Each structure stands twice: as C-alpha cells, then as structure tokens.
Amino acid sequence: MEVPELPLRKIIHVDMDAFYASVAQLDDPSLVGKPIAVGGSGRRGVVSAASYEARKFGVRSAMAGALAAKLCPELIFVKTNFERYKEISDKVRKVFFEYTDLVEPLSLDEAYLDVTENKKGNPSASLIAQDIRAKIKKRTGLNASAGISINKFIAKVASDVNKPNGQKTVPPEEVLEFLEALDIKKFYGVGKVMKEKMYRHGIYTGLDLKGKSLEFLEEHFGKSGGYYYNIVRGIHTSQVKSERTRKSLAAERTFNENISSEIFMLEKLEHIADEVERRLKKSNVAGKTVTLKIKYSDFTLQTRSKTLALYIADKHLIMETVKELLFQEGMKNSVRLLGISMSNLNNDKKEVLKVSEEKKYDVQLKLEF
Incomplete structure (x- = not known):
C-alpha cells in the first residue's frame, strides 16, 4: 500500500475518561460504580457529562436531563464544579509539559502533544x-486514554479505540489499513447529519470513502470534499499549536422560565455583558463585532451582528450595540436563551509555533512508535 510522503510527526492525543463524572466519583467515593450525570437536573437541565455506568443506559452529554432520568431511573445527578475541573486539568497539563512544549489543549480534558522531539x-x-497516563493516574487518581499516530486526525480517532483507560497506536505502515477499515461515523468531524449524507451515497467505511473521486466529494460535500479526500489517505497537515489566537469571546444564559418582554431581556443582557467585559479584560483584548444570540422557546436560533469602527471592551459600549440589535426587529416568540459574543478581536497576531525540523517517512521503515 502506498502512503504519501509527508512530514514525520509523532502525535499523541490524550483524552481524560468521562472527566467531569470521574471527578465527581473521585471526590465522592460513594458514587463510584454508579450511574451519574453531571448537570441535567431541573426541568430544563441538560447533561454535561455521564459516567460509563450511565452511558450503558444511553445517557449522553447534551441530552435533556428529563430524558436521561427516563432512560436510567437510578441516575444520580451531581452539580458541575468548574473550579475543581480546572484544578485537576492544570495538574494534567503540567504532566504534558514534562515531555514537550508542543501542547495544544482542546478543552479541560483533552490535548494534542507533538513528541517527535521530546524532553x-x-x-x-x-x-x-x-x-x-501513569503519571496522570498517580497525581490525580483519574484515568486517561490516548491515541498515537503520525498526525492529529488519526491520533484523535485512535484515542477512542481502547477507551476507557487504554491507548491505541497507529504507526505509519498501518495508517491506510486503519483508515480503510474505519466505520465512517468514527471519522472525527463526521456528525449525525454528515453520517446520514455519507450513507445515502453508499459510504459506510473509510474504504468506501477512498473509492470516491475528489470531484465526486467536492460535488456532494462542497468545501469539505477535499478534506475527506485527504484524511482517508492519511493526509492531515495541521500542526500541534502551542499558542492559539482567540477568535471570539462570548457568554450566554439559559433561563428557567421563558422571557417574553424586552425589558426583562435587557436586564438579563446586562448581566451577560458584565461577564463578557470581565472575560475581555482578563484576556486583555477588545473586539469590533458584537453579536446577539437569541434562542426562542421553539428552539429556533437567531443571531444579529454589528461591526463597529473601533475596538471596544467596555460593558456600557457593548450594551449600546446589544440594545440596537435587540430592537432591530420584533421578537418572534418567547426566549429561552440569550448570549453576547465579541469577535474581530485585536489579537490577530500570527500564531507562535514551535515546530521541529520536518522529516520524511517511508512505510518500509519500522519507526519506533
């Protein structure tokens, strides 16, 4: 099998196992072995995370708490504790930096590491x-899984293969075989809608995807066609970025009761703007584009944006534009969620990358992976 000649990188994707739920079980041993859901309680609650015991009943993140409780009558709901998650996440990242400075966090519980050249x-x-993984277990008491391969895409997919508390290595000589055998729904980035679209075109595995021409994929999947054409051939050139430029900054609130009055909405938006201002100042940035996000009681989503001539970070200036956007048109229904985001930030400096010298690989070489 022929693999394209690409820069050799050794990438690890580390993913903490059921992180939020595992932290809850760590802090309260009486929850160990029981089905738990983080968040989700209350009439409008949404599950943030579920333990593996709860997942056996079909409970998943982003699921309505009421549905989760119906699927698993014994389900125990616990409150989120982001300060605690951040505390443990910091310990995990300290472990990463003992091995490499090329660490790209994706969230509190997962990150890419480039260990091509390591400490x-x-x-x-x-x-x-x-x-x-052993150090993480020793220092935090939590399990992590990992995927190891030649690029970020394959490492991300591989980290899910032997979960929980396992790892999967896909060395260069096994890349194509691994991707060809992969169920299309396992491809990172292929969600429910895209999966169904792939199925309609007879694409169920990586091998099916590889059998489609670039022209076919671009015709049916638009700009994503080229991406799918490349990744199934093991081509993914995105580097591990140790510094990432923030593109936007936002805050939002979901309400226990629907809001039907603009006066009440303004009151809520004042509090949201306070949080946006705090985050802007903490990040030492300002933005030109203000976006108002509105989710109605029928779950339809609407965004309204305005780009200003100057950068702003002050709550009062943000609210001036938010008010203008709010009254831009009448409300179509009562509102269950409001959000404010700032984009077009004044931090558009080029990302700082520490990239080791590129090397080439040949599938005939038995490289240490």
Whole structure:
C-alpha cells in the first residue's frame, strides 16, 4: 500500500475518561460504580457529562436531563464544579509539559502533544503515552486514554479505540489499513447529519470513502470534499499549536422560565455583558463585532451582528450595540436563551509555533512508535 510522503510527526492525543463524572466519583467515593450525570437536573437541565455506568443506559452529554432520568431511573445527578475541573486539568497539563512544549489543549480534558522531539529523548511515542497516563493516574487518581499516530486526525480517532483507560497506536505502515477499515461515523468531524449524507451515497467505511473521486466529494460535500479526500489517505497537515489566537469571546444564559418582554431581556443582557467585559479584560483584548444570540422557546436560533469602527471592551459600549440589535426587529416568540459574543478581536497576531525540523517517512521503515 502506498502512503504519501509527508512530514514525520509523532502525535499523541490524550483524552481524560468521562472527566467531569470521574471527578465527581473521585471526590465522592460513594458514587463510584454508579450511574451519574453531571448537570441535567431541573426541568430544563441538560447533561454535561455521564459516567460509563450511565452511558450503558444511553445517557449522553447534551441530552435533556428529563430524558436521561427516563432512560436510567437510578441516575444520580451531581452539580458541575468548574473550579475543581480546572484544578485537576492544570495538574494534567503540567504532566504534558514534562515531555514537550508542543501542547495544544482542546478543552479541560483533552490535548494534542507533538513528541517527535521530546524532553525525555524517548523515541517511542507509545511509551511516552504510557508514562503520561501513569503519571496522570498517580497525581490525580483519574484515568486517561490516548491515541498515537503520525498526525492529529488519526491520533484523535485512535484515542477512542481502547477507551476507557487504554491507548491505541497507529504507526505509519498501518495508517491506510486503519483508515480503510474505519466505520465512517468514527471519522472525527463526521456528525449525525454528515453520517446520514455519507450513507445515502453508499459510504459506510473509510474504504468506501477512498473509492470516491475528489470531484465526486467536492460535488456532494462542497468545501469539505477535499478534506475527506485527504484524511482517508492519511493526509492531515495541521500542526500541534502551542499558542492559539482567540477568535471570539462570548457568554450566554439559559433561563428557567421563558422571557417574553424586552425589558426583562435587557436586564438579563446586562448581566451577560458584565461577564463578557470581565472575560475581555482578563484576556486583555477588545473586539469590533458584537453579536446577539437569541434562542426562542421553539428552539429556533437567531443571531444579529454589528461591526463597529473601533475596538471596544467596555460593558456600557457593548450594551449600546446589544440594545440596537435587540430592537432591530420584533421578537418572534418567547426566549429561552440569550448570549453576547465579541469577535474581530485585536489579537490577530500570527500564531507562535514551535515546530521541529520536518522529516520524511517511508512505510518500509519500522519507526519506533
């Protein structure tokens, strides 16, 4: 099998197992082995995370709490504790930086690491992943899974193969075989809607996807066609970025009761603007584009934006534009969620990347992975 000649990188994707739920079980041992859901309680609650015991009943993140309770009558709801999650996440990231400075966090519970050249001088990315997972367990009491391969895409997919508390390595000589056998729904980035669209075109596996021409994929999947054409061939050139430029900053609130009056909406938006101002100042940025997000009681979503001539970060200036956007047109229904975001930020400097010298790989080489 022919693999395209690409820069050799050794990428690890580390993903904490059921992070929020596992933290709750760590802090309250009486919850160990029981089906729990983080968040989700209350008439409008939404599950933020579920333990593996709860997942056996079909409970998933982003599911309505009422539905989760129906699927699993024994389900225990626990409150979110972001300060605690952040505390443990910081410990995990300290472990990462003991091995490499090329760490790209995706969220509190997962990150990419480029260990092509690492602080331990260890040529085996698989052994490094083992060490990292062991240290995380020792220092936090939590389990992590990992995927190891030649690029971020494959490492991300691989990290899910042996969950929980496992790892999967896909070395260069196995890349194409791994991707060809992969169920299309396992491809990172292929959600429910895209999966159904793929199915309609007879694409059920990586091999099916690989059998489609670039022209076919672009015709039926638009700009994403080229992306799918490349990833099934093991081509994904995105580098691990140790510094990421923030593109936008936002805050939003979901209400227990629907709001039907603009006066009440303005009161809520004042509090949201306070939070946006706080986050802007904490990040030392300002923005030109103000966006108002409105989700109605029928779950339809609407956004209204305005780009200003100057950068702003002050709550009162933000609210001036928000009021203008709010009264731009009448409300079509009562409102269940409001949000404010700032984009077009004044931090558009080029991302700082620390990239090791590119090397080429050949599938005939038995590289230490």
